[in-house]
Amino acid sequence: MIKDFYFSTAQANIKYANRDDVALIFSDKPFLASGVFTKNRVKAAPVIYCKDLLEKRRYFRALLINSGNANACTGKDGLKNCRTISEELAKSLNIDKDEVLLASTGVIGVQLPAQKIISTFDDLKKQLSPHNLEKVAKAIMTTDSYQKISLYNGEDFNIAGIAKGAGMINPNMATMLSFIFTDAELEEKVSSKILKKVTEKTFNSICVDGDTSTNDSLFLLSSQSKSGVKKEYFKEKFTDICLNLAKLIVKDGEGATKLIKISINNGKSIGQCKLIGETIAKSPLVKTAFFGGDPNWGRIICAVGYSNADIDPEKIDIYFDKMKIVDNGVEAPNFSEKEAAQYLKNSSDISLSIDLKIGRKNWEYYTCDLSYEYVKINADYRT
Numbered sequence: 001m002i003k004d005f006y007f008s009t010a011q012a013n014i015k016y017a018n019r020d021d022v023a024l025i026f027s028d029k030p031f032l033a034s035g036v037f038t039k040n041r042v043k044a045a046p047v048i049y050c051k052d053l054l055e056k057r058r059y060f061r062a063l064l065i066n067s068g069n070a071n072a073c074t075g076k077d078g079l080k081n082c083r084t085i086s087e088e089l090a091k092s093l094n095i096d097k098d099e100v101l102l103a104s105t106g107v108i109g110v111q112l113p114a115q116k117i118i119s120t121f122d123d124l125k126k127q128l129s130p131h132n133l134e135k136v137a138k139a140i141m142t143t144d145s146y147q148k149i150s151l152y153n154g155e156d157f158n159i160a161g162i163a164k165g166a167g168m169i170n171p172n173m174a175t176m177l178s179f180i181f182t183d184a185e186l187e188e189k190v191s192s193k194i195l196k197k198v199t200e201k202t203f204n205s206i207c208v209d210g211d212t213s214t215n216d217s218l219f220l221l222s223s224q225s226k227s228g229v230k231k232e233y234f235k236e237k238f239t240d241i242c243l244n245l246a247k248l249i250v251k252d253g254e255g256a257t258k259l260i261k262i263s264i265n266n267g268k269s270i271g272q273c274k275l276i277g278e279t280i281a282k283s284p285l286v287k288t289a290f291f292g293g294d295p296n297w298g299r300i301i302c303a304v305g306y307s308n309a310d311i312d313p314e315k316i317d318i319y320f321d322k323m324k325i326v327d328n329g330v331e332a333p334n335f336s337e338k339e340a341a342q343y344l345k346n347s348s349d350i351s352l353s354i355d356l357k358i359g360r361k362n363w364e365y366y367t368c369d370l371s372y373e374y375v376k377i378n379a380d381y382r383t
Contacts, residue, residue: 004223008127009139010120015068020139024124030059034191038216045078046102061099071104071112072214081114092121137162150244157184163245183225202242207281208253255373268359272309277365279307287370293345317355
């Protein structure tokens, strides 16, 4: 439980029947908000709306989230619906309309049913409770198969994080939404700086299918209730929360059967290591090989090469866990295809390591396999 934050959910019947699809986060006093958003040039209306708000102010009282409709590619009417919903919610909560943040996820290109959402406001107010975080995590789901929650409860401060996302995941700050709540007192600049830095190592280092959404949004909200928090210790625990949520998103990738950790070691720069990790993570050939349990290391070293990163092909070593499969750019002398295949087929958590042996920089990237089920889910997502 995070002091001063209250949560509630309600059913607006936007797309899903017999489940809550609208969520409200509210505080009796203003909370500090920082946000990072999609770098997709096609941005959803709530992303445009919130980016504009955060440039003008940093303290808010409410955050409203809906699932089932992304409110993306909806033109001027999409932004008008954002304003209308904010104004009506502000009246209901007796706060200023500019104290309301918004987030949406779901189908692109369909106008948001503003009146359906507004009709839930009475219920949302009545249901507000500090104990409803799990309900919010469920209400924001779309193709997710489970709720994504991560908690840290300490003596000095507390952090609670929720996220949604299973497809259209290749964040560049997928459809990914995440909301992190804390009672730690943070300076405005520190909050933004930590959020951006941690995002790079966590949510910006995962991939399910290589598609960056129109709606990616990550918020850090602080009630500022607990003072004397040490910045580096908070950053450490905040990183843990974000990484846990990021891994849960990848593990829940649409149709995924395996979580794959890609470690790029001993490169010349962080940027080069991350580029290689992302290229491998996005390769359909690599991802399908992992699904089939096929230790086709040629696909992996090929992806390293076409990443356009600075490498020496004759120095590359590749490992499945501790099993060396490539030695200095060629097949390792003791490589056993049968043993490697058994590892890939029998493991739901796979470790892939690439040792570049040209520097001292390292990076970790997370992805999942690509299965038949992914095609089934996305072949009729809108219809």
